[in-house]
Amino acid sequence: MTALLCLLIAVLTATSVWLMLSRSLVRFLFALVLVSNVANLVIFVGGGLEPLAPALVDTAQPDLVMANPLPQALVLTAIVIGFGLVAFMLVLALSSWKVFRTVDIDQMRFAEPEPDEATTSQLEEPRA
Amino acid sequence: MATDNVAQASHNPESKSSRTLGALLAWCMAIACAAVFAWGLTLIGTIAAGDALKVSVPWVPAFNVEFAFHIDGLALLFLLLVTGIGTLIGVYTGAYFRGDARLPRLILMLMAFTAAMLGVVLADDVVLLFIFWELTTVTSFLLVGFDREKASARRAALQALWITAAGGLLLLIGLLLLADVTDTRLLSEIIAAGTVDIGNPQAAWALALVLCGAFTKSAQMPFHFWLPGAMSAPTPVSAFLHSATMVKAGIYLLARVQPAFGEHDVWFYTLTCVGAVTAVWASMMALRQQDAKLMLAWTTVMALGILTLFLGSNERIAVLAAMTFLVVHAFYKCAMFLVIGNVDHGTGTRQLDRLGGLFKALPVTGTVALAAGFSMAGFPPFLGFIGKELKYEGALAIAEEPLLIAMAALAANAMMVAVALTLVRGVFFGGQVNSPRQPHEAPMGMWFPPLVLAVGGLVAGIFPEHLLGGLVQAATSGVLAKETEVKLALWHGVNLPLMMSVLTVILGVLLHVNRVRVHGLLDRLVATLPFTLDMGWDRFLHALDRVAAAVVKRIQTGRLGHYLMVTFVTVVVAGGAALATTQTWSAQSQQAALTPVVVTIVLLMMYAALVTAVSESRMLSIGALGLVGAGAALVYFWYGAIDVAITQLLVETLFVVLIAAVLSKLPRLSGDDHTNRRTRIWHGALAMCTGAVIGLATWLVATRSTDHAVARFYESASLPEAYGANVVNVILVDFRALDTLGEVAVVVTAALAVVAVLSRFNQKRDVENAGEGA
Numbered sequence: 001m002t003a004l005l006c007l008l009i010a011v012l013t014a015t016s017v018w019l020m021l022s023r024s025l026v027r028f029l030f031a032l033v034l035v036s037n038v039a040n041l042v043i044f045v046g047g048g049l050e051p052l053a054p055a056l057v058d059t060a061q062p063d064l065v066m067a068n069p070l071p072q073a074l075v076l077t078a079i080v081i082g083f084g085l086v087a088f089m090l091v092l093a094l095s096s097w098k099v100f101r102t103v104d105i106d107q108m109r110f111a112e113p114e115p116d117e118a119t120t121s122q123l124e125e126p127r128a
Numbered sequence: 129m130a131t132d133n134v135a136q137a138s139h140n141p142e143s144k145s146s147r148t149l150g151a152l153l154a155w156c157m158a159i160a161c162a163a164v165f166a167w168g169l170t171l172i173g174t175i176a177a178g179d180a181l182k183v184s185v186p187w188v189p190a191f192n193v194e195f196a197f198h199i200d201g202l203a204l205l206f207l208l209l210v211t212g213i214g215t216l217i218g219v220y221t222g223a224y225f226r227g228d229a230r231l232p233r234l235i236l237m238l239m240a241f242t243a244a245m246l247g248v249v250l251a252d253d254v255v256l257l258f259i260f261w262e263l264t265t266v267t268s269f270l271l272v273g274f275d276r277e278k279a280s281a282r283r284a285a286l287q288a289l290w291i292t293a294a295g296g297l298l299l300l301i302g303l304l305l306l307a308d309v310t311d312t313r314l315l316s317e318i319i320a321a322g323t324v325d326i327g328n329p330q331a332a333w334a335l336a337l338v339l340c341g342a343f344t345k346s347a348q349m350p351f352h353f354w355l356p357g358a359m360s361a362p363t364p365v366s367a368f369l370h371s372a373t374m375v376k377a378g379i380y381l382l383a384r385v386q387p388a389f390g391e392h393d394v395w396f397y398t399l400t401c402v403g404a405v406t407a408v409w410a411s412m413m414a415l416r417q418q419d420a421k422l423m424l425a426w427t428t429v430m431a432l433g434i435l436t437l438f439l440g441s442n443e444r445i446a447v448l449a450a451m452t453f454l455v456v457h458a459f460y461k462c463a464m465f466l467v468i469g470n471v472d473h474g475t476g477t478r479q480l481d482r483l484g485g486l487f488k489a490l491p492v493t494g495t496v497a498l499a500a501g502f503s504m505a506g507f508p509p510f511l512g513f514i515g516k517e518l519k520y521e522g523a524l525a526i527a528e529e530p531l532l533i534a535m536a537a538l539a540a541n542a543m544m545v546a547v548a549l550t551l552v553r554g555v556f557f558g559g560q561v562n563s564p565r566q567p568h569e570a571p572m573g574m575w576f577p578p579l580v581l582a583v584g585g586l587v588a589g590i591f592p593e594h595l596l597g598g599l600v601q602a603a604t605s606g607v608l609a610k611e612t613e614v615k616l617a618l619w620h621g622v623n624l625p626l627m628m629s630v631l632t633v634i635l636g637v638l639l640h641v642n643r644v645r646v647h648g649l650l651d652r653l654v655a656t657l658p659f660t661l662d663m664g665w666d667r668f669l670h671a672l673d674r675v676a677a678a679v680v681k682r683i684q685t686g687r688l689g690h691y692l693m694v695t696f697v698t699v700v701v702a703g704g705a706a707l708a709t710t711q712t713w714s715a716q717s718q719q720a721a722l723t724p725v726v727v728t729i730v731l732l733m734m735y736a737a738l739v740t741a742v743s744e745s746r747m748l749s750i751g752a753l754g755l756v757g758a759g760a761a762l763v764y765f766w767y768g769a770i771d772v773a774i775t776q777l778l779v780e781t782l783f784v785v786l787i788a789a790v791l792s793k794l795p796r797l798s799g800d801d802h803t804n805r806r807t808r809i810w811h812g813a814l815a816m817c818t819g820a821v822i823g824l825a826t827w828l829v830a831t832r833s834t835d836h837a838v839a840r841f842y843e844s845a846s847l848p849e850a851y852g853a854n855v856v857n858v859i860l861v862d863f864r865a866l867d868t869l870g871e872v873a874v875v876v877t878a879a880l881a882v883v884a885v886l887s888r889f890n891q892k893r894d895v896e897n898a899g900e901g902a
Contacts, residue, residue, distance in 0.1 A: 001722050002830050005763070008730045010823025012756070015737040017815035020692055022802055026794055030740055033753050033783060037760050042822070044764065044772070046829035054768045055855040057847045067768030069855040070839045075764070075772050076860060077871050083779045084878035090790045091882045097794055098889060105688045113686070 005045045012038045025093050025103040032089055036082030040075045047071030150231025154222025157239050161214035164246070168208045175204050176598040178611060180316065182252070191255075198252035198316045201602025205451065206249035206372075206380055208599065209458050213372040214242045216577035220466055221364040223573025224473070234274060234362065241267035245373040249380055252314050254303040261299065261341075261377060265292045268374050272361045284357035287665060291344050291354045299341025299381075305334035306388070315384060319609045323391045335389050338381065339398060346378025346432045349406045353661040356413075359425040363472065366421065367465030370428040371458045379432065379454065382439045383447075387609040390442035396528065399440030404536035407433030411543035415639070416650040420468045420478045420551060424461070427504075427547055430540055431457045434519065437533060441526045444604065448614050449515070449522030451603045455596060456503065456515035459585040463500035464551065466578035467493055470570040471555060475563035480550065485560035489567035492575040494556040499582035501552035503589070505545040505636065506629065509618055511589040516541060516632070520625035538628055538635075545636020550643065592616035696818050703821040710828065726766055733759035744798075746791050754784045771856045 012034055019031035047068050055069035093103075100108055171181065181199040199207065221238065225231040244267055247260030266289075273285025309331045310318045318324075326332045342348075347355035355375060359366050369375065382399065389395045407430045414426035431453070438450035470493040471486065472478050487494035499510065506516035519541070523534040569575065588595045593616045605612045620626065639646055654660075659667075685691075736755040743749045757780030765773035802808040842855055842863060852858035860868050 001726065003827065004722070004727060004730055006823045006827040006830065008734055009826050010819040011734045012737050012819075013822040014815040014819030015741045017696055017818045018741055018811060021689060021696075021811040021815065023689065024797060026746070026791065026797055029787070030749055030753060033787070034737065034740065034756065037756055038822070040776075041760060041763070042826050042829075044767070044769070045826055048830060048834045049767055054770045055843070057843065057853040057855060059847070066843060066855070068834065068836065068839050069842055069859060072764075072769045072772050072856045073859040073864065075769070076775055076856065077867065079772070079775050079779050080871055081874055083782065084875040086783065087786060088878045088881050090786055091885045094790050094793060095885050095889060103795055108688075109686055 002049055009038055009041055023105050025105055029089060029093055032086055036086065040078050043071050043075050043078065146229050146232055147227050150235060151222055153232050153235040154218050157235055158215050158218030161211040161218055165208060165211035165215055168204060168211060171204055172598050175201055176602040192313055193255045194253045195256060196252035196314055197250045199250060201606030202383055203249050205599055205603035207246060209372040210242060210245050213368060213458060213462050216580060217364050217368045219573055220577040223571055224364055224469060237267055237270050241271060248377050252316050254307050254313055254315060258300045258303060262293065262296045264374055264377060265289060265296055268369060271365045272358045274362055281360040284360045288354045288358045291351055295341045295344025298337045302334045302337025302341060305330050309334060319387045322387060324388045326392055338385055342378040342381045346375050347429050348402050348436055350661060352406055352429050355429055356422055356425045359421050363465060363469030367462045370465060371462035375432055379435045382436060383607045386439060386442060386607050396440045399436050400533060403433045403437030403440060407437060407540040408536055411540045412650055414547050415543055416647050418480055420480055423547060424464055424468060427544060428461060434540060438522055442608060443525050444612055445525040446522035447607050448604045449518040451600050452518050453515040456511050459581050460500045460503040460512060463496055463578040463581040467497045467500060470574050473570050475567045476565035477563055480554055482561055482563055483555045484558045486567050487556040490569045492569060492579065496578045496582040497552050497556055499586055501548040503585040505548035506541060509589045511585045514589060514592050514616060514618060516629055517620055517625045520628045524624060538632060541632045542635035542639060545633055546639035549640040589618060592618060696814055700817045700821055703825060707824050726763065729759045729762050746797055750784060750787055754780060757783065
């Protein structure tokens with residue numbers, strides 16, 4: 001079962017990398033959602049898989065073997081953080097669409113514009 | 129050539145207090161230096177007797193670095209030079225910059241510089257030596273660039289910083305290697321251990337790197353070109369920098385490590401050749417200058433070359449010559465610089481063709497110039513004469529190549545005589561020339577310090593053994609790391625050195641008489657050079673700029689796809705390498721068995737993911753994403769993580785709603801976003817490799833036996849200590865409550881950011897709507 005889940009993780013990772021490398025901002029958002037799911041699964045599977053009783057302390061059954069609560073707690077936190085991240089990214093994507101009128105990532109060059117002739121020729125000038 | 133803006137006193141009323149402060153600080157510097165100087169004088173007896181003073185305080189015990197100081201004869205000589213000259217410079221600077229609002233700044237820098245220089249010569253620990261070494265570099269950068277409004281001063285300061293700091297870094301490596309070879313961090317112990325075998329490559333590197341450090345600092349060929357530029361500093365600073373500090377640090381270092389390397393031929397030939405070439409070339413350059421100060425700056429390079437030349441040999445008399453010349457040079461060079469400062473102050477120019485016949489107007493300065501010039505030229509009975517005699521004696525005593533060394537010294541000295549004649553005769557005698565200002569004598573604070581040096585040079589020349597004998601003997605013993613008997617005397621009898629002295633003077637006078645022709649020859653020689661190192665420096669900087677621009681252009685493309693690619697390739701390469709070297713791939717014995725329900729869910733999730741990858745429909749993609757999320761929830765549920773499953777379902781639902789809401793405002797998906805077929809294949813391969821690496825890594829982690837100690841603790845403590853049966857909940861809200869608080873803060877921040885971004889657009893829309901309404 002662990003092998004199958006690892007395969008699942010591999011497939012999900014590959015899909016999200018593929019989507020991220022595409023030039024569409026929308027596909028990038030999909031990849032982000034996928035990748036936060038993958039991360040959670042990695043933590044969960046890495047903690048060991050045992051179809052056991054939930055981590056609830058039962059005084060009547062002191063010897064009960066429970067599922068490992070630690071990765072669960074970590075994943076719980078990760079899910080919520082991932083939600084915050086994706087929500088923020090969604091809004092950013094929306095606003096960048098409104099500003100740039102494109103969802104092609106390669107055309108968003110506001111912060112790092114293409115090195116144009118002006119900056120290059122400035123360098124070529126000999127120093128005073 | 130620009131002159132110092134001495135008269136440019138600020139008339140700003142609020143700077144009055146800073147003027148008083150400046151005068152006060154100048155006196156502080158003079159008094160502090162004088163106090164240390166006096167203390168140093170009391171040490172001469174002890175140290176000449178062969179004792180050394182040591183202080184050591186642990187500093188960074190983890191790296192075995194100590195605040196270790198050590199005063200032997202060599203260190204004491206430098207200490208006296210630095211503080212003695214420092215006292216006079218303090219007095220002079222106070223007078224030179226009287227009423228200038230920049231005086232406090234300058235004096236503070238000078239004080240820091242003096243302290244750093246003292247640190248260099250007193251430090252025993254090699255790391256400490258390096259730290260002080262670089263402190264002198266930084267403070268001299270500030271001093272050289274003191275006239276920060278002038279581009280030439282900034283350039284000179286940066287050049288000095290680059291070259292000496294780079295040399296300093298090499299020096300650090302060299303010193304650490306040396307410490308490693310000799311198995312001690314203390315210079316005194318390295319010296320005591322005697323010759324280091326340079327057959328060992330580590331020791332050979334140590335030698336080469338230490339030489340690099342010393343040559344850059346002491347402006348030896350081919351690193352000499354920064355020093356003439358550095359004379360754009362104010363005159364008192366130049367006087368200090370050239371006579372007793374900064375450039376002398378390299379000489380100090382060479383003298384210091386002499387016992388470790390002095391035996392080797394490579395040491396002898398390197399130092400001799402570099403020193404000789406530097407000395408001869410620099411004195412030729414000095415001859416052709418028109419700016420008196422620049423002329424003096426070049427003679428400093430020459431003096432440093434001579435010192436390096438003589439430190440190449442471990443012959444007693446050669447070292448004695450170097451130590452004596454060190455003192456001689458400090459006396460006349462500082463005095464000469466201050467004289468030029470007074471001339472500049474009195475006439476407003478330093479150009480030799482606009483100066484002449486100034487003796488009547490500047491009698492005291494003229495007298496000082498005469499005395500210092502005679503010392504510089506090596507006329508008896510000045511100290512310079514003894515220095516020169518010893519140089520010739522030392523050159524002839526060196527077993528290898530005595531002729532070559534003597535010729536180099538003779539040539540350099542003859543040109544020195546010519547320079548001294550030009551500076552003294554040309555400036556103070558002969559016909560009067562119209563200078564920019566009516567010539568007038570400098571105030572007492574400006575003629576007193578150089579007068580002290582000039583008189584000192586004369587008196588020490590007449591009574592050398594009484595005044596300097598003990599000190600020079602101690603220094604020579606310090607350099608050679610053994611007891612050495614030396615005697616200083618003005619008159620050595622009629623011998624070969626004396627003949628050479630006479631020849632020197634004759635040659636020097638001839639050069640001076642034919643100076644116009646000599647100038648012409650030298651100018652033609654310089655004109656034939658393909659390029660000067662100073663120009664090469666600019667080209668180097670320009671090339672560096674271009675390389676940097678080219679590199680940035682390649683790695684800083686501004687394309688998100690490019691950055692992501694670099695990230696993923698790194699993951700694949702680094703992760704793949706780690707996986708490839710992993711030995712234990714043992715599958716764990718108790719594997720969770722294949723469960724039909726989960727298998728179905730997992731297969732569905734994979735299918736959904738693939739649909740997202742290829743879909744061109746936004747709604748289909750969102751649905752598939754929802755399926756993946758829900759599937760994950762079911763997996764969590766199946767393996768006992770109820771809380772996680774519930775949260776996941778909740779969040780996934782919200783996701784779908786949010787994404788659907790946002791996507792409805794974004795454009796439709798286009799068919800293919802990967803630029804062309806080739807990029808598609810490459811992206812696909814990269815995606816699969818990344819997936820494989822992550823999957824295999826997860827497999828490795830999951831099949832390792834998990835350490836349950838922490839989990840067991842939470843399980844056992846959950847109910848009795850936190851009164852909660854649900855262990856996961858208890859971990860989140862009790863044991864790790866602060867983490868959860870942080871997480872809540874993150875979510876709240878994200879929410880605030882969302883509101884902020886959205887409201888900005890809404891406002892804009894409102895404004896637009898309002899505009900349309902009107």
